[in-house]
Amino acid sequence: MTMSSIEEVTPLVRKAALLNAVKHGGRAEVGAVIGRVLAERPDLKPIVSELARLCARAVKEVNALPLSDQKKTIEENWPELLEEQKETEAKKLPPLPNVEKYARVTTRFAPNPDCVLHLGSTRAIILCHDYARMYNGKFVLRLEDTDPHLKRPKLEFYKAIEQDVLWLGCKWDEEVIQSDRMELYYEHAEKLLEKGSAYVCTCERDEFRALALASRPCPDRNLEASEHLTRWEKMLTGGYAEKEALVRLKTDLHHPNPAVRDWPALRIVDIERFPHPRVGSKYRVWPLYNMACGVDDHMLGISHIIRGKEHLTNEVRQRFMYESLGWSYPETLHYGRLRVIGSELSKSKIMRLVDEKLVSGFDDPRLATLSALRRRGIKPEALRALVMEIGPRPVDASLSWDNIYALNRKIIDGTANRFFFLNDPVRMEIQGVNRTYVSTPPLHPDHPERGKRHLEVKASDRKAIVLLSSGDAQAMSEGKLIRLMELFNVRIRSAKTNIVEAEFVGESYEDARKVNAPLLQWLPAEGNVDTDLLMTDGEVVRGAAEPALSNVNVGEVIQLVRIGFGRVDTKSQGRIGIVFAHN
Numbered sequence: 001m002t003m004s005s006i007e008e009v010t011p012l013v014r015k016a017a018l019l020n021a022v023k024h025g026g027r028a029e030v031g032a033v034i035g036r037v038l039a040e041r042p043d044l045k046p047i048v049s050e051l052a053r054l055c056a057r058a059v060k061e062v063n064a065l066p067l068s069d070q071k072k073t074i075e076e077n078w079p080e081l082l083e084e085q086k087e088t089e090a091k092k093l094p095p096l097p098n099v100e101k102y103a104r105v106t107t108r109f110a111p112n113p114d115c116v117l118h119l120g121s122t123r124a125i126i127l128c129h130d131y132a133r134m135y136n137g138k139f140v141l142r143l144e145d146t147d148p149h150l151k152r153p154k155l156e157f158y159k160a161i162e163q164d165v166l167w168l169g170c171k172w173d174e175e176v177i178q179s180d181r182m183e184l185y186y187e188h189a190e191k192l193l194e195k196g197s198a199y200v201c202t203c204e205r206d207e208f209r210a211l212a213l214a215s216r217p218c219p220d221r222n223l224e225a226s227e228h229l230t231r232w233e234k235m236l237t238g239g240y241a242e243k244e245a246l247v248r249l250k251t252d253l254h255h256p257n258p259a260v261r262d263w264p265a266l267r268i269v270d271i272e273r274f275p276h277p278r279v280g281s282k283y284r285v286w287p288l289y290n291m292a293c294g295v296d297d298h299m300l301g302i303s304h305i306i307r308g309k310e311h312l313t314n315e316v317r318q319r320f321m322y323e324s325l326g327w328s329y330p331e332t333l334h335y336g337r338l339r340v341i342g343s344e345l346s347k348s349k350i351m352r353l354v355d356e357k358l359v360s361g362f363d364d365p366r367l368a369t370l371s372a373l374r375r376r377g378i379k380p381e382a383l384r385a386l387v388m389e390i391g392p393r394p395v396d397a398s399l400s401w402d403n404i405y406a407l408n409r410k411i412i413d414g415t416a417n418r419f420f421f422l423n424d425p426v427r428m429e430i431q432g433v434n435r436t437y438v439s440t441p442p443l444h445p446d447h448p449e450r451g452k453r454h455l456e457v458k459a460s461d462r463k464a465i466v467l468l469s470s471g472d473a474q475a476m477s478e479g480k481l482i483r484l485m486e487l488f489n490v491r492i493r494s495a496k497t498n499i500v501e502a503e504f505v506g507e508s509y510e511d512a513r514k515v516n517a518p519l520l521q522w523l524p525a526e527g528n529v530d531t532d533l534l535m536t537d538g539e540v541v542r543g544a545a546e547p548a549l550s551n552v553n554v555g556e557v558i559q560l561v562r563i564g565f566g567r568v569d570t571k572s573q574g575r576i577g578i579v580f581a582h583n
């Protein structure tokens with residue numbers, strides 16, 4: 001690129017960088033900026049490597065600005081661009097099919113309380129809730145706790161799930177718990193047995209499987225209904241042990257998917273060994289997933305089932321039961337799988353990590369549980385924006401944590417007050433300071449009305465002491481000019497591991513900017529608060545924060561300058577615990 005063309009392209013690159021940064025909560029990405037510039041100026045393709053350098057520099061500059069300054073620059077220069085962006089932000093859900101067929105749109109979110117909820121459940125919860133609201137319908141929370149043996153529910157998870165769903169802002173209109181509805185499943189099992197649409201199978205599991213694979217009936221299938229009702233009674237009263245008998249639904253033995261052929265509907269659980277946490281040993285026959293879910297969807301008047309496409313086969317299975325009972329099947333929306341790169345979204349893995357104490361609990365920031373996200377200061381609004389972006393599409397999607405962070409940053413940037421925090425503070429002695437300096441930066445640069453912080457540096461014998469983070473101190477080199485944020489400029493004389501020596505240079509921010517001096521956060525020598533920062537990899541970074549942090553309440557989301565956002569998690573005995581969210 002010639003000098004003149006660089007000059008010509010620079011404003012365009014800067015605009016693209018600013019716009020990309022604002023769109024992603026303050027941080028532009030070089031690749032996206034290059035893409036945008038090339039879309040506008042395809043003639044620059046032959047010099048793309050030079051353009052890339054230009055973009056990288058612009059991104060670096062733009063990312064160094066606070067989001068508020070980035071927005072201000074766009075507002076001043078290209079106000080129309082912000083409008084355009086607002087429009088794309090207000091995403092709406094596509095309409096539901098066949099709404100007119102139903103008196104009332106009714107949706108349900110139906111988790112098993114055998115674990116807490118994680119990020120993977122957010123889509124189901126928000127879609128089901130928001131669709132119900134969109135049509136002035138009803139949203140049902142249904143706890144599916146009918147497997148006391150393999151997917152054992154735990155009382156603590158019922159409460160945790162309710163709390164998580166409420167946190168997402170998805171208040172339900174009705175809550176049902178399946179273990180309260182056992183008589184209903186029994187009633188329908190009897191109906192199906194009477195009609196000859198179900199039967200009690202006493203075959204060994206492998207024996208049955210071999211027959212089903214060959215599309216052949218087991219010896220029980222064609223017995224009289226009366227025989228099955230007798231066996232059913234025997235199941236209920238303890239005449240069979242676990243695995244000796246189960247109720248199967250008659251489907252089609254020639255169905256192309258062998259997993260659909262005569263699926264198991266109710267089975268016996270050794271309830272003395274595996275008592276249910278809510279109803280104890282009251283019931284020994286328990287409905288399996290498709291039986292309980294199928295009956296409930298009909299009985300609760302669910303009009304639209306919105307769930308992951310891993311349930312497609314369950315729809316096929318349940319339709320046989322609906323047909324036998326003369327019911328019509330609800331509308332279904334099966335969305336694609338959602339993968340979050342770098343996180344474990346499997347309940348069994350989460351349970352194992354907690355059980356083996358490899359993490360501190362279900363809200364350990366290493367996990368992608370909703371309680372962990374909440375603890376870090378990820379806002380439900382960010383998760384809602386994420387769900388609106390991906391919607392109920394059937395295609396698989398994978399997203400990165402950066403997507404979530406970008407959405408969250410937009411939400412918390414305006415509310416999070418700023419504080420200085422130093423990892424493992426190191427003393428800096430500054431010569432030539434001839435008076436006491438009081439620095440009063442605002443709690444938030446966009447909101448002066450929230451008040452100011454107060455950082456005081458006393459001088460004695462023209463010497464002052466401040467603290468720096470050990471990371472910054474290690475990066476010091478002799479002769480380098482640095483600016484202590486909101487204070488003054490110093491030049492480094494020497495930097496040893498435990499002390500940095502410097503001299504006072506001046507107060508002018510402009511002078512520091514001219515030479516691109518690093519801007520460092522610092523603390524006064526005394527009066528700071530011991531602060532632990534719990535990172536997302538489980539590491540605890542010990543350090544100190546400025547005195548004003550003591551006034552922050554537990555639960556508040558804050559920004560540690562040059563480090564990132566976090567949520568105040570604990571305050572005790574003069575120590576503050578912060579859980580890191582993202583940068």
Ligand SMILES: [Zn+2]
Pocket residue numbers: 200201202203208218219220221
């Ligand atoms: Zn059988």
